[in-house]
Amino acid sequence: MVAANEEVRASGRTITRRPCTASIxxxxxxxxxxxxxxxxxxxxxDDGAAKRAILAxxxxxxxxxxxxxxxxxxxxxxxxxxxxxxxxxxxxxxxAFVLDRVKALAPEHPEWKQKQxxxxxxxxxxxxxLAGGEPAIAELxxxxxxxxxxxxxxxxxxxxxxxxxxxxxKRPYTECVYQPMLELLGYLRANGFKxxxxxxxxxxxxxxxxxxxxxxxxxxxxxxTGVTRFELRPTGPVLMxxxxxxxxxxxxxxxxxxxxxxxxxxxxxxxxxxxxxxMLEWTxxxxxxxxxxxxxHTDAEREWAYDRTSHIGKxxxxxxxxxxxxxxxxxxxxxxxxxxxFDDR
Amino acid sequence: MVAANEEVRASGRTITRRPCTASIxxxxxxxxxxxxxxxxxxxxxDDGAAKRAILAxxxxxxxxxxxxxxxxxxxxxxxxxxxxxxxxxxxxxxxAFVLDRVKALAPEHPEWKQKQxxxxxxxxxxxxxLAGGEPAIAELxxxxxxxxxxxxxxxxxxxxxxxxxxxxxKRPYTECVYQPMLELLGYLRANGFKxxxxxxxxxxxxxxxxxxxxxxxxxxxxxxTGVTRFELRPTGPVLMxxxxxxxxxxxxxxxxxxxxxxxxxxxxxxxxxxxxxxMLEWTxxxxxxxxxxxxxHTDAEREWAYDRTSHIGKxxxxxxxxxxxxxxxxxxxxxxxxxxxFDDR
Numbered sequence: 001m002v003a004a005n006e007e008v009r010a011s012g013r014t015i016t017r018r019p020c021t022a023s024i025x026x027x028x029x030x031x032x033x034x035x036x037x038x039x040x041x042x043x044x045x046d047d048g049a050a051k052r053a054i055l056a057x058x059x060x061x062x063x064x065x066x067x068x069x070x071x072x073x074x075x076x077x078x079x080x081x082x083x084x085x086x087x088x089x090x091x092x093x094x095x096a097f098v099l100d101r102v103k104a105l106a107p108e109h110p111e112w113k114q115k116q117x118x119x120x121x122x123x124x125x126x127x128x129x130l131a132g133g134e135p136a137i138a139e140l141x142x143x144x145x146x147x148x149x150x151x152x153x154x155x156x157x158x159x160x161x162x163x164x165x166x167x168x169x170k171r172p173y174t175e176c177v178y179q180p181m182l183e184l185l186g187y188l189r190a191n192g193f194k195x196x197x198x199x200x201x202x203x204x205x206x207x208x209x210x211x212x213x214x215x216x217x218x219x220x221x222x223x224x225t226g227v228t229r230f231e232l233r234p235t236g237p238v239l240m241x242x243x244x245x246x247x248x249x250x251x252x253x254x255x256x257x258x259x260x261x262x263x264x265x266x267x268x269x270x271x272x273x274x275x276x277x278x279m280l281e282w283t284x285x286x287x288x289x290x291x292x293x294x295x296x297h298t299d300a301e302r303e304w305a306y307d308r309t310s311h312i313g314k315x316x317x318x319x320x321x322x323x324x325x326x327x328x329x330x331x332x333x334x335x336x337x338x339x340x341x342f343d344d345r
Numbered sequence: 346m347v348a349a350n351e352e353v354r355a356s357g358r359t360i361t362r363r364p365c366t367a368s369i370x371x372x373x374x375x376x377x378x379x380x381x382x383x384x385x386x387x388x389x390x391d392d393g394a395a396k397r398a399i400l401a402x403x404x405x406x407x408x409x410x411x412x413x414x415x416x417x418x419x420x421x422x423x424x425x426x427x428x429x430x431x432x433x434x435x436x437x438x439x440x441a442f443v444l445d446r447v448k449a450l451a452p453e454h455p456e457w458k459q460k461q462x463x464x465x466x467x468x469x470x471x472x473x474x475l476a477g478g479e480p481a482i483a484e485l486x487x488x489x490x491x492x493x494x495x496x497x498x499x500x501x502x503x504x505x506x507x508x509x510x511x512x513x514x515k516r517p518y519t520e521c522v523y524q525p526m527l528e529l530l531g532y533l534r535a536n537g538f539k540x541x542x543x544x545x546x547x548x549x550x551x552x553x554x555x556x557x558x559x560x561x562x563x564x565x566x567x568x569x570t571g572v573t574r575f576e577l578r579p580t581g582p583v584l585m586x587x588x589x590x591x592x593x594x595x596x597x598x599x600x601x602x603x604x605x606x607x608x609x610x611x612x613x614x615x616x617x618x619x620x621x622x623x624m625l626e627w628t629x630x631x632x633x634x635x636x637x638x639x640x641x642h643t644d645a646e647r648e649w650a651y652d653r654t655s656h657i658g659k660x661x662x663x664x665x666x667x668x669x670x671x672x673x674x675x676x677x678x679x680x681x682x683x684x685x686x687f688d689d690r
Contacts, residue, residue, distance in 0.1 A: 073562060076564075150604055194564075203605070203608065204608070207608045217418060217609075218607065218608030218609050219539075219564075219606070219607045219608055219609060221608060225605050227601075228601045228604060228605070229597070229601070230597035230598075230600050230601060230623050230627075232623075232626065236626075236630040237600065237623065237626045237627050237630050239600055239601060239604055246592070247591070252574070252575035253575075255575050255582065255584055256572075256573045256574070256575060256584060259495055259573060259584055260548070260570055260573070261564070261606055262563065262564045263548070263549070263552045263563030263564055263566060264562075264563050264564060278575050278577075278582065281577065281581075281582045282575075282582050285581040285582050
């Protein structure tokens with residue numbers, strides 16, 4: 001694709017006043033590059049509509065002279081994490097971390113034996129623990145994510161992510177990432193895009209491993225935050241994590257988080273649930289060339305099949321909007337030749 | 346300096362097990378480059394201790410083989426804005442914006458004629474308006490910074506900054522920036538540093554002009570934030586600015602803001618007041634090679650002279666700590682050959 005883009009760039013110089021011709025050339029190059037297996041930047045993607053839409057978007061936005069050209073500084077690509085970059089079943093992975101932490105911390109909290117939602121967690125009754133809805137989850141999160149320094153928390157997450165195993169795949173959670181999305185992240189970066197995670201998960205939970213797993217540095221992770229408090233200790237300053245949620249980067253919070261952390265509107269956004277709908281709308285409303293993508297979990301065999309009625313990663317209204325507006329919906333079963341890096345090909 | 350660094354790099358390969366030698370070579374190169382006026386990256390800096398400390402830091406952190414080498418990804422440089430990159434007297438510039446906005450909005454708010462602190466602002470009594478301290482300022486800020494979309498706010502700031510004039514210099518506020526600091530920003534970036542603003546000011550106020558003035562893009566501005574609310578209008582989605590301060594990025598809030606927005610600890614930090622003390626401490630505590638700098642306003646003739654007793658940009662405890670710990674204190678009168686770009690040389 002790099003060579004192809006250079007060709008377009010060379011063509012672009014002579015045809016800046018004929019954008020339609022540029023678009024046709026871009027389309028032809030996309031078609032050509034898709035056919036060339038050896039140089040395929042997205043080998044785990046089936047050569048269907050989703051892959052073609054991605055290739056066309058990148059060719060169009062990176063070809064000077066093309067009507068949809070986007071200057072490098074504005075090439076912001078935002079990805080939801082849970083269900084978009086890595087799996088989210090049978091339970092959000094950060095929630096698995098929370099449950100494990102409750103068990104690890106239980107000896108220091110004898111009162112939890114009699115107190116919900118902790119009592120249910122300790123009895124192995126996940127459904128009962130989550131029956132209290134968001135307040136119960138918030139209580140579990142603050143109890144396990146606060147009371148330590150930011151550095152201590154990063155170490156706790158790092159230790160957990162290195163040792164915990166996914167209940168179905170019996171592998172580290174960081175291996176339960178989608179191979180096609182890893183390819184897409186690399187492809188976008190190779191074309192001058194800055195790739196961001198924009199997740200409802202905790203920003204410090206994700207930063208603890210995102211650079212190693214996705215190549216996304218800490219400063220390009222946008223997520224939910226808790227209050228931290230600066231404390232000057234005899235050994236030096238620390239930031240203490242307080243038991244207070246500061247900002248929830250989900251649903252309508254995602255455009256707010258993007259605006260706060262990045263200060264630019266993405267031109268490319270991928271999500272998978274109704275929690276990404278507003279971020280996708282925000283991206284679409286930017287004008288110019290935009291890409292809005294949704295991962296539709298349709299593969300019960302290799303991963304999971306769920307959408308409108310799922311408690312986790314519910315995809316209902318956003319799916320309707322995607323269909324109505326022509327956003328790219330990835331049918332996991334059809335569009336992905338491989339789901340996880342560990343899958344046989 | 347680039348050629349000098351390459352020489353060091355070449356030397357570094359052969360002397361990785363002799364870091365002391367590498368340090369001496371670095372020091373010699375710094376001395377040499379300082380003497381060469383034509384290639385001087387910091388021409389508005391006097392060849393004194395402050396400039397030497399900056400050059401030595403950059404040479405040390407960017408020379409592979411040097412004991413203080415910092416990988417490019419970790420080269421985070423944080424700058425306070427008010428009093429560090431641009432002036433802050435006789436009044437923080439954002440506060441001048443607030444006062445102008447109160448006057449502009451007064452016709453829509455007849456009740457302000459009888460209500461403090463608005464009444465004092467409208468009577469031109471700035472001192473009286475600010476006598477109410479932080480609650481009064483917060484009231485003025487929320488009244489002028491909320492009730493519009495983020496895009497409308499950016500336009501309001503852009504219009505104001507293009508037309509308002511500094512009361513003493515009779516120039517746009519964006520010209521009242523420090524020439525030596527513009528050179529420093531460019532020099533750091535040329536050496537692979539990512540330059541960030543970490544300001545107590547509002548993040549969207551600063552982003553409206555920071556890229557044009559400092560070359561710092563929106564995603565590298567950390568500042569105070571207000572709550573925004575996503576709203577889907579018939580014409581498309583907007584983010585409404587709510588009259589609620591969300592996060593104050595000042596004093597102990599600065600390390601918290603750095604941790605939240607950047608997720609990495611800076612290796613180079615410049616401030617000018619006690620509001621930067623915790624950010625400087627946080628930087629110093631990172632271990633390895635670190636640079637902590639303070640601009641000391643000592644030039645009543647070209648700029649202002651103020652420190653321990655000033656209401657604006659008070660520099661007291663941080664000055665004591667800088668002296669005790671050997672941080673770099675810039676004496677504006679002595680260390681800067683030129684203060685503003687418009688100064689005659």
